[in-house]
Amino acid sequence: MGILLHVIELGYLVLSLYEEISPDEKLGEVTVFAAQITDPETKDSPVLKVYCVSSIFSKELSKGHHTFLFAFGYTHNEAVEFYNLAVHYYNNKSLMSSHQRSWDFVWRSVNVDVDNTDFAKTVKSSLFFILSAFPHFALENPDLENYPFDFYGVSPGSLGNGSDGEDYWGHVFWDQDLWMLPGVMLLFPQLDRSDVCPGAIYAKYQQHITACVVYAIRQYVYVTGSWDILTKDGAWDIVKETADYWVSRVEWDGSNFVIDHVMDPDEYHYNVNNSCFTNAAARLNLLFAIEAAEKLGKIPDPRWETVSQEKQGIKIPFDDKLRYHPEYDGYTQGTLIKQASVVLLGYPLGVSMDPDVRRNDIIEYEKCTDRGPGMTYSMYSIGMLELGQLDTAAELFKIAQR
Template identity: 35%
Template sequence: MLKTVIIIAIKLMIYKILWNEIGSGYKENTDRRSVVTLCHGNRALSAKGQTASRNASFGIPEVTVLSTKSLPADQRLMPTIGNGHVAIVIQGDAIFMNGLYNGHNITSHRAKIPAVFIKNINISTPAQPRTQYKLDLGAGMFVEELTTNDISVEIKMFAHRVIKQLLVTMVTVRNVGDVPVSLDINSSSVEDTEDLEITHEVNQSIGIIRGRTRECEYDVTGLQNVTVVHTVLPKEIHVKPFEHTTHLYLLSVDLNPETADYSFAQGVEMFFNESLEISHVTAWSDIWKSGRIDITGNRTLATMAYSSLYYILSSLPLAETPEFVGLSPGDLAHGSGNQDYMGHVFWDQETWMYPSILLLHGRIGRALLHTRVRTLGAARRTAKMSGYTGARYPWETALSGLDVTAEPIYFLNEQHITGDISFAIRQYLYMTRDIQFLNMSGQELVTDIAEFWASRVYFNASRNMYEIYNVMPPDEWHQQVNNSAYTNAVAKLSLLLPEFVGKLQNTKPNPKYKEIADKIYIPFDKHLDYHPEFDGFTLNTRVKQADVVLLGYPLMFTMTEATRRNDLRVYEAVTSNGPAMTWSMFSIGNIEIGNTVKASIQFLRQLNNAAKPFNVWTENADGTGAVNFITGMGGFLQSVLFGYGGFRLHPDRIEFQGRLPPSTTSFNVTGLDYLGGSIDFCFSNTLTTVLLTRRARYPLLLNTSTKSMALSVGYPRIFQSGLASIVPRPRFFKRKQHAG
């Protein structure tokens, strides 16, 4: 007994050290700061250097900083910076802003805004400078360093995480030689783009660009105006001998000209009081500390977990905002013309990116749901135009919420997206019991989606079942089929959700929804014990991507383990190379059934889509398709959390079963948000540690195979790894649920 206690005590001590090491960030040992001259336009001020910003930064440099001495030859593989409002590809020619689109109807795409941005800097010295490029994931910024014997230049670029209108460039130059030096600046020119008609005026060191889109998406949106206030970029920076200067080049973007102007002025003042960079770095640090995945023993997987979450978060606001349009497969920094899905919002948002964000950053998860609340009126209009009742969401949407799908067949038939949205709401309610969301608009959304499916089904008297005809499943190689197994399954779950919502709100939904749901036909071959993808599907038919395997996860559709095994076996054999996220789902399924060798192969196969040195994903492993494909990154994060973490969301509990990803020594989840509380998990080879760090609205119990333990803030619970669950205490949960 004493030996066991000692072992647990040692494990706990190691766990605490590891947790503190990962969460504390890195700090400089000294605070030696030289005087630096801060410069913006004609204004200059002597100040101390901002070493405090580094102390505020989160991360471990070996894991959270992606570093290289040379940039990718393919500009498509350059990293991006963003904050959910504005974003840019490093050294790109255009800025993109949430909600700014040009083009009518199906040609609607993200509008290019001129990038008044430094592309690169050349030092006019005989010696070739040494270069270093870094994407600092912890600080949310891109850093370029140029050094010679006498000159060092550091260029920091970031989309400010507090003042969302701002794109910031800070150039710090230190000349320790006795000879003056000139730095040549290469930047983009300001001119009309194919998307905006612009005017440009300059007043001393400040420029103002006023743009207007050329075409409106629909009449209801009208043309859009955008204002850019920016620092005028010089052609050169002159550095005197023994001089140390930091130059600010600021850019502020907003639809409202007053907001753009005010944010610019605010940014300048924060620069001179030395809080501009610090506030940004601190905001990113807070994001990481509130929700992340840490992996040790495998640097590739550790950096991939951080970079995937970084790129998705860079396209998201920190909380619900009325103007946020949603996530597109190619992140906020892409989507011009006909490229990268044009900045449109698909099922990718709810099915691929949302689940991991919901677990780690619940407030942002609600912001994603709000994008569908925002367009509920348009979805009702779409259902009516299609001959149905309720709300039907188009396959692709942008600003208006009306259809912008480039190819009509996808709009006509790929209707499972409406069920995907309902399923995302189901997951959110399991995690939050957010009655306020339901009272404000969520209940309407749930009911209208159920109403759509009730009007969409057809009763087949010969089967005594409801069926759905003429749809396109996730496997888009079969564009018009009857009774898609996946589509019918999400429709069934959509029809059942009003009953669950009714229990939360103490209301009674229309009973027809459950009556229909109970008789929804799901194709199943009893002889071969598997789910055919649709009526008439035959074995060995090639499919594009994960489809039927999604029944097991994320839908958690009831089936035997044998059926689950057969679904995985049948569809792995006929699935093409497929987009990145396909293999995450096969990996999760094989972990679920205990086939760890195959799960590992499929898990690692995803990484073929990520390009070094900045972990920019492409849709396809050969580098084609959408770039900075955050859909694939979302699939990867799910394969970590829901695969190796084993997390499953239920109406009354969260289940988990931690296992180590390939070639790793530990796997930690920090800040899982559940019922208002926050929970940390540490998985080692044999032990699991659960730590409540913020109290939930209900007392929580940790149930393992051998015992039940109360979770209390600050008291880790350690047990032998295996299937476990966290549940709200029944008497408290039922009482508060009834009161809600």
């Protein structure tokens, strides 16, 4: 069986590839191709190559059962090796059973049971798709130092997707750190990785993403009770450098430290000053840096404490008369917003506030939120549960589920 060489173009061609592949007449011809990132996140980011070996998908199929294989790796040899392994499984009639064994391990390790059958399917399928984005080697082997390959995180639109203007360009974004990892971490705490931001406008203004990376590290430490992660994999450097970043980013306005020209999680509004969520997340970043330094026997930078203090620290916008948090400086009550933002202060950030303020934040922003991402309504549903409004919480939960 011959090899059909095909090259995918991502900015420019990546040519190589000639190596023998196990023949199997039942699986048909094989295509081998490669792609390379031409627009890395920063000038220092790795320019990755991905090599793929795939069965050729026929345009017309006869009635019956058909098997197509796809394998990829960081080198041509690795992709070929994985493809040959798949062929071996196929020829020994163990391709499906090996897949089932891997998932059996997952379901034996973790499970989420709910009473309602339809909702149970939703929960299980959601868990299935999220865990599918993680390497199962990591699920079955929690020793991070012995990974056979690098793992670059989970994208809300999947890393394999992302044409220009679509699905966050395949980037990880803050969805991993604030929305995906906290839940997965309770089941498989070893799954904790990095974050990147798509597009110039987001990279320039949406700086809360920096704090969300540290939020994920903080959650890992609190969930596992182990501070060891800070001594390996550069985690302490992330915590320290992000704290230093916030110190350099703030400006003193005579009363508080302010952070101007940002984009709130509510992406309808950007180049605003003192995003409530951004500033609160930055403050948590600094407080965790202080805590982590003390745990590691290091001396915290005194500037971290100065900027993060409750009074005269980072400004958290608050309306004393209306008893609620404006989303940013100059925000007018009732202005349409894209998604949950201020409501995230209570959960998941856990910012301390009076009960009436929490109530006002939830009620105020729920009624002026556009039909945004489903994760928005899960946050409002949790908020309504806090307020004891069970019927409203149930309706909002149904929206989130859809």
